[in-house]
Amino acid sequence: MPPTPPARSRRRTGRPRSAEADRAILDATRAALVELGFAGLTLGDVAARAGVAKTTLYRRWAGKNELVVDTLAALFEEQLELPDRGSLHADIEGVVLRFAGLLDRPETRTALMAVVAEAGHDEALRDRIREAIVDRQKHLVLLGRARAQRRGEMPGDDGTADPARDDLIFDVVAGTVLHRVMVSSEPVDREWADRLARLLVGGLTANPGC
Amino acid sequence: MPPTPPARSRRRTGRPRSAEADRAILDATRAALVELGFAGLTLGDVAARAGVAKTTLYRRWAGKNELVVDTLAALFEEQLELPDRGSLHADIEGVVLRFAGLLDRPETRTALMAVVAEAGHDEALRDRIREAIVDRQKHLVLLGRARAQRRGEMPGDDGTADPARDDLIFDVVAGTVLHRVMVSSEPVDREWADRLARLLVGGLTANPGC
DNA sequence: GCAGTTACGCTACGACTCGTAGCGAAACCG
DNA sequence: CGGTTTCGCTACGAGTCGTAGCGTAACTGC
Incomplete structure (x- = not known):
């Protein structure tokens, strides 16, 4: 389940997205939901938990809703x-x-x-x-x-x-x-x-x- | 339906709370929900729509959840x-x-x-x-x-x-x-x-x- | 190898919202 | 009238938002 399809068509050039980061982010989101609930969840917090830069998160998901879905x-x-x-x-x-x-x-x-x-x-x-x-x-x-x-x-x-x-x-x-x-x-x-x-x-x- | 019961017991002294403000706030909340949805709703915005100070709103409701309920x-x-x-x-x-x-x-x-x-x-x-x-x-x-x-x-x-x-x-x-x-x-x-x-x-x- | 491309971590930013505090004025009671 | 509570207003530090800019890392095709 790719988080956000790679923009338009397939990209075969450049550095590939880290699948490990995907897993870390989804796991961190899950943990944050348990502790803080949906309203209390912030993307900055998720990024910190996942050991990932906040910008990386925004490159893949449009916002909180999409990430949580x-x-x-x-x-x-x-x-x-x-x-x-x-x-x-x-x-x-x-x-x-x-x-x-x-x-x-x-x-x-x-x-x-x-x-x-x-x-x-x-x-x-x-x-x-x-x-x-x-x-x-x-x-x-x-x-x-x-x-x-x-x-x-x-x-x-x-x-x-x-x-x-x-x-x-x-x-x-x-x-x-x-x-x-x-x-x-x-x-x-x-x-x-x-x-x-x-x-x-x-x-x-x-x-x-x- | 009193928004928040007047603290502890009834208060018979002092300036009474404006029932008009209550109605204005609830109506404004309804309108804000229609336009912005729950996540986009802010108490400052509701107060402005209702023609009421933000502090007045916080005196009656603990937060967004209670107001919306x-x-x-x-x-x-x-x-x-x-x-x-x-x-x-x-x-x-x-x-x-x-x-x-x-x-x-x-x-x-x-x-x-x-x-x-x-x-x-x-x-x-x-x-x-x-x-x-x-x-x-x-x-x-x-x-x-x-x-x-x-x-x-x-x-x-x-x-x-x-x-x-x-x-x-x-x-x-x-x-x-x-x-x-x-x-x-x-x-x-x-x-x-x-x-x-x-x-x-x-x-x-x-x-x-x- | 090397050039091109894309993702990465990091920092910084203006804009916004939060919830609270302090003020003087207004409204009600005895 | 004095006492009490709410009112509108302003201001505040803290936190979050989503974005931009930078230099570096990783992978592809020539």
């Missing part, structure tokens, strides 16, 4: 997956617990909501979040839904794709967990995940048409 | 209610559309997620959000659920309260809408609200035990 994307990259647990219910329960675990980290807590807030009036940032984070999560929904259809767990389903339903499932799963953890400030345990999964599976089978 | 609370106070539409499905659809309308305002979009992000590492702020915003929304869920039970729309329900289920419904409704609007950046129209309501009602009736 890339840091978040790396975190999601590490954590999100959807192992096949044999049933739609179990798959949902699994991804819910995984996502909740991600939201338990202090760096995710403070950073995710903050960049989403900033994206509310920054189209470019919104696109960056979409491709770096959202699309990756949504892919898990498509995967889980396809598995369920293959297993025959969706009665009355003709097997064709229904993007609107996929979007709804995505928003229900991710949104409910996000709200539970970030807004209601209550824990997500196996029992709660089971309850949410049952509610969702029940609703899907009760509405075969959609 | 109170501004948000006033917005929610204006907008949230739950008229009886005759059925659980219609009630859910109604509150979903209302909440989505609130999230369409630029000041809500940028401010709500930002203060939630800050609350991730600020206990006092979290409590303030809870009582000023969250509890008020949750009350609507309790009201809607009680109505549905009175109508006999919850088969297999013994009529007793199940706080865990209420919390789940709350997180599903508020979280799904929040995620749809803020993260997925897609509109909430009547059709989508209907679909979510059907999913939820279906899930609740399919799981009588909970």
